[in-house]
Amino acid sequence: MPTVKNATALEKLSSPESLEALRKDIQARSRQTKITVTMCGGTGCCASRAQDVMDALRSEIKKNRLEYDVRVRITGCHGFCEQGPLMIIDPGNVFYCRLKPEHAADIVSRTLAGGEVIEDLLYTDPVTGRKARTESAIPFYRAQDRQLLSLNKLVDPLCIEDYIGAGGYAALAKALSGMTPAAVLEQVKKSGLRGRGGGGYPTAKKWAECADAPGEEKFVICNADEGDPGAYMDRCLLEGNPHLVLEGMALGALAIGAQHGYIYVRNEYPLAVRHARAAVESARAAGLLGGNILGSEFSFDVDIARGGGAFVCGESTALIASLEGKVGEPRPKDVHTVVQGLWDKPTTLNNVETWANVPSIITNGGAWFASKGTKGSKGTKIFALTGRVKNTGLVEVPMGTSLRTIVFDIGGGAPEGREIKAVQTGGPSGGCLPLSMFDMPVDFDALREAGSMVGSGGIVVMDDKTCMVDVAKYFLTFLRDESCGKCSTCRLGIDRMLEIVTDITEGRGRLEQLDLLTDLADTVAAASLCGLGKTAPNPVLSTLKYFEEEYRAHILEQRCPAGVCRSLIEYSIDAHACTGCGTCARACPHGAISGGKKQPHVLDASLCQKCGICISSCKFGAILVA
Amino acid sequence: MKKIVTLTIDGATTRAPKGTTVLDAAIEYGICIPHLCHIPNMTDIGACRLCIVENIVDGRSRITTSCTLDVQEGMVIRTNTERIRHLRRNIAELLVAQAPNSRAVQDMAVRCGVKEVRYPFRNDDCILCGRCVRICSDMWQARAIGFVGRGAERRVGFPFGDRPAYCKECNSCVDTCPMTIVPCEGSMKPGEAHLCGGCESQLSMASGAQEAMCVMCRLGEGFKCSRYGWQ
Numbered sequence: 112m113p114t115v116k117n118a119t120a121l122e123k124l125s126s127p128e129s130l131e132a133l134r135k136d137i138q139a140r141s142r143q144t145k146i147t148v149t150m151c152g153g154t155g156c157c158a159s160r161a162q163d164v165m166d167a168l169r170s171e172i173k174k175n176r177l178e179y180d181v182r183v184r185i186t187g188c189h190g191f192c193e194q195g196p197l198m199i200i201d202p203g204n205v206f207y208c209r210l211k212p213e214h215a216a217d218i219v220s221r222t223l224a225g226g227e228v229i230e231d232l233l234y235t236d237p238v239t240g241r242k243a244r245t246e247s248a249i250p251f252y253r254a255q256d257r258q259l260l261s262l263n264k265l266v267d268p269l270c271i272e273d274y275i276g277a278g279g280y281a282a283l284a285k286a287l288s289g290m291t292p293a294a295v296l297e298q299v300k301k302s303g304l305r306g307r308g309g310g311g312y313p314t315a316k317k318w319a320e321c322a323d324a325p326g327e328e329k330f331v332i333c334n335a336d337e338g339d340p341g342a343y344m345d346r347c348l349l350e351g352n353p354h355l356v357l358e359g360m361a362l363g364a365l366a367i368g369a370q371h372g373y374i375y376v377r378n379e380y381p382l383a384v385r386h387a388r389a390a391v392e393s394a395r396a397a398g399l400l401g402g403n404i405l406g407s408e409f410s411f412d413v414d415i416a417r418g419g420g421a422f423v424c425g426e427s428t429a430l431i432a433s434l435e436g437k438v439g440e441p442r443p444k445d446v447h448t449v450v451q452g453l454w455d456k457p458t459t460l461n462n463v464e465t466w467a468n469v470p471s472i473i474t475n476g477g478a479w480f481a482s483k484g485t486k487g488s489k490g491t492k493i494f495a496l497t498g499r500v501k502n503t504g505l506v507e508v509p510m511g512t513s514l515r516t517i518v519f520d521i522g523g524g525a526p527e528g529r530e531i532k533a534v535q536t537g538g539p540s541g542g543c544l545p546l547s548m549f550d551m552p553v554d555f556d557a558l559r560e561a562g563s564m565v566g567s568g569g570i571v572v573m574d575d576k577t578c579m580v581d582v583a584k585y586f587l588t589f590l591r592d593e594s595c596g597k598c599s600t601c602r603l604g605i606d607r608m609l610e611i612v613t614d615i616t617e618g619r620g621r622l623e624q625l626d627l628l629t630d631l632a633d634t635v636a637a638a639s640l641c642g643l644g645k646t647a648p649n650p651v652l653s654t655l656k657y658f659e660e661e662y663r664a665h666i667l668e669q670r671c672p673a674g675v676c677r678s679l680i681e682y683s684i685d686a687h688a689c690t691g692c693g694t695c696a697r698a699c700p701h702g703a704i705s706g707g708k709k710q711p712h713v714l715d716a717s718l719c720q721k722c723g724i725c726i727s728s729c730k731f732g733a734i735l736v737a
Numbered sequence: 738m739k740k741i742v743t744l745t746i747d748g749a750t751t752r753a754p755k756g757t758t759v760l761d762a763a764i765e766y767g768i769c770i771p772h773l774c775h776i777p778n779m780t781d782i783g784a785c786r787l788c789i790v791e792n793i794v795d796g797r798s799r800i801t802t803s804c805t806l807d808v809q810e811g812m813v814i815r816t817n818t819e820r821i822r823h824l825r826r827n828i829a830e831l832l833v834a835q836a837p838n839s840r841a842v843q844d845m846a847v848r849c850g851v852k853e854v855r856y857p858f859r860n861d862d863c864i865l866c867g868r869c870v871r872i873c874s875d876m877w878q879a880r881a882i883g884f885v886g887r888g889a890e891r892r893v894g895f896p897f898g899d900r901p902a903y904c905k906e907c908n909s910c911v912d913t914c915p916m917t918i919v920p921c922e923g924s925m926k927p928g929e930a931h932l933c934g935g936c937e938s939q940l941s942m943a944s945g946a947q948e949a950m951c952v953m954c955r956l957g958e959g960f961k962c963s964r965y966g967w968q
Contacts, residue, residue: 421887438884443783443805596865596884596891600786603831606889607856627855634827637800637820638786 123398127284137276153188161196167215187351190505263351282473301477303489308462311555321449324457329369335376339538342569344493345463353390359466422593441641484510488554498572537566540646542653578675586650601644604635620666674736686711688733698728744812760803774866841915869910
């Protein structure tokens with residue numbers, strides 16, 4: 112394997128010109144590499160045993176004495192987590208998926224040594240049945256516009272040279288050689304970039320307010336305390352390309368006049384913590400962080416702070432309190448954090464994805480960024496597509512792409528012939544949107560108008576087996592557990608909403624409770640202290656708005672249309688469909704199913720706990736839910 | 738000499754020194770904003786949410802707690818709109834459903850117009866207003882008690898569950914607790930599922946007066962309204 116120089120051995124870069132020289136050197140060296148094998152080492156692929164595949168691959172390469180011709184690059188997430196572990200082999204950009212350690216020998220002997228493409232390992236389109244040779248031939252990738260995510264596969268997150276080779280730190284060099292802070296700010300303003308963390312606040316406006324705030328000492332903070340169920344785009348960016356985030360932060364610091372930055376990353380992301388730390392160290396060693404960056408007057412350094420696992424610490428004031436060593440609770444925002452933030456100093460806090468967008472804005476100009484997206488929301492946005500959809504993974508599309516494109520064209524629609532009913536966007540602060548609204552463009556303003564929000568960008572797809580009341584109950588339970596409890600409306604209000612929704616799912620609901628629920632939701636939204644409380648009623652309000660008939664069915668008919676709420680459903684066995692195979696009887700942990708061999712089985716409703724194990728064990732669809 | 742700013746509260750032009758909160762300024766002027774967790778001269782945390790007001794900024798109304806909002810030159814505040822009264826009633830309803838046996842909370846609920854409670858009563862002894870915590874930390878600098886836990890598990894407790902030596906048993910926390918006011922005769926007994934309404938007779942004084950004007954009502958004494966001062 113050609114040795115990539117260890118980052119710490121890099122000489123300190125003293126000027127933008129020396130950075131360019133280093134970049135040319137790295138690119139020339141990488142052209143000499145005959146074969147590059149890029150493997151996704153993101154959390155998703157690692158969970159699918161990517162590490163075993165890598166180990167097997169490395170030992171096979173050694174066995175075949177190809178170490179000097181092949182470079183194995185372990186990168187961050189490629190986005191197509193559904194098909195992991197993933198591998199891309201250059202030259203040819205051959206894309207292999209769903210790899211297992213036993214494939215390694217074949218890959219090395221046939222593809223790496225022989226240059227042959229192994230058909231069995233290619234991606235098969237489930238609709239057409241055709242094999243796709245490269246990423247660009249796969250519908251999942253083809254329909255996307257991967258500005259940020261496409262960098263992930265080019266960069267080993269632990270190797271700063273990869274990032275520099277891919278054009279990294281060029282934006283910082285450009286800004287430091289001739290751009291004033293005001294010019295940087297002007298480009299961001301032109302780009303129309305809005306905060307990717309949820310609120311969608313114009314980034315340039317925030318920066319300008321912070322730059323104008325009185326005080327010598329200022330801070331920038333990167334919020335990597337991502338906690339929405341189902342959302343993981345920030346983790347993937349920080350794991351896969353930490354230097355991109357660092358460069359964005361440095362540019363922000365330059366624009367507002369900050370000297371120090373913090374990345375607040377949740378401790379449940381060990382890989383992100385490790386990669387961010389390594390990136391800071393190697394950037395410092397290379398003179399891209401620290402005093403007099405690239406020989407200029409500008410000094411900026413970053414520290415990594417780990418979060419302790421509170422969802423509410425993703426809220427800016429709670430995050431700042433936590434960073435100061437206090438209890439992570441929000442405070443009233445009547446004085447904004449851009450004026451009085453960390454240690455009462457002006458502070459700009461942005462989300463990982465927001466920071467990651469900045470370098471390309473400076474390199475390509477704000478107008479380039481503004482050419483993508485809709486009137487009010489510019490650029491691309493990464494969404495985490497999860498739930499009842501064929502292709503789960505990270506999706507990057509221009510703002511304004513319709514939900515239909517995301518769910519059906521990229522996501523491939525519902526698996527097993529089910530029908531998609533709704534999507535939930537924006538995590539616990541967002542709402543549920545029905546199929547009839549799928550043609551709506553996804554941007555900050557359109558989603559908010561519809562009663563949901565972009566949020567951090569989670570999209571959970573739901574099919575006809577999902578009960579919307581149960582969804583509201585799930586999110587309320589999540590929020591009740593994650594509310595800090597400081598203010599009464601959030602603590603008591605969410606608890607009472609959950610009480611009412613639980614009543615409804617358990618058959619004790621009354622029709623007048625729906626009015627109470629709406630009234631209470633309005634109070635919680637209007638009078639709560641922080642963003643968590645203000646947006647907490649969204650899951651309830653949006654499901655009530657679009658799926659009121661489901662609530663009514665629960666209350667008036669004591670029926671759960673999706674067959675989810677346990678108190679309202681009964682299991683039984685269809686005697687015609689049952690073959691008497693006995694699988695369900697063996698699977699039932701409560702002994703509720705009995706019957707003779709080859710005889711239709713019977714289900715004892717008094718013993719049945721409605722766990723659903725029998726349904727998943729029955730091959731004949733003989734278990735009925737009513 | 739402190740800088741004086743001019744602001745409008747419910748249409749009345751008032752003047753207050755810079756650094757005062759809107760709640761203090763309003764009460765000083767005689768405008769009643771119901772409040773519970775606020776104690777004069779102590780840090781406000783905005784826990785009970787009862788003192789919400791509308792702050793009109795650029796023609797748009799922002800709802801925020803007046804105890805955490807500092808006065809600013811030219812501010813326009815509305816404390817008693819239809820919307821605020823409705824929200825305040827709902828908040829008071831949540832609080833009284835949680836702790837229906839506290840006379841202070843009952844008084845407050847009646848003052849905010851709660852006639853019936855739409856939730857099952859819970860008979861808790863604490864509504865987490867944090868008055869005790871702030872008396873201990875702000876006034877006595879002792880920090881012998883604090884908030885423990887998150888969300889539904891939040892409670893007031895000693896560090897690690899043991900009474901520390903620096904707790905001087907001064908009882909300030911007990912004195913300031915809205916739960917420890919001697920209950921009136923009509924007060925609820927544990928387990929009862931309705932409000933006694935005994936305080937409503939005292940409302941006559943408040944409701945007859947011009948809207949939102951402080952009439953030094955006896956109810957205010959019950960919840961230790963700032964008008965009565967910290968005693």
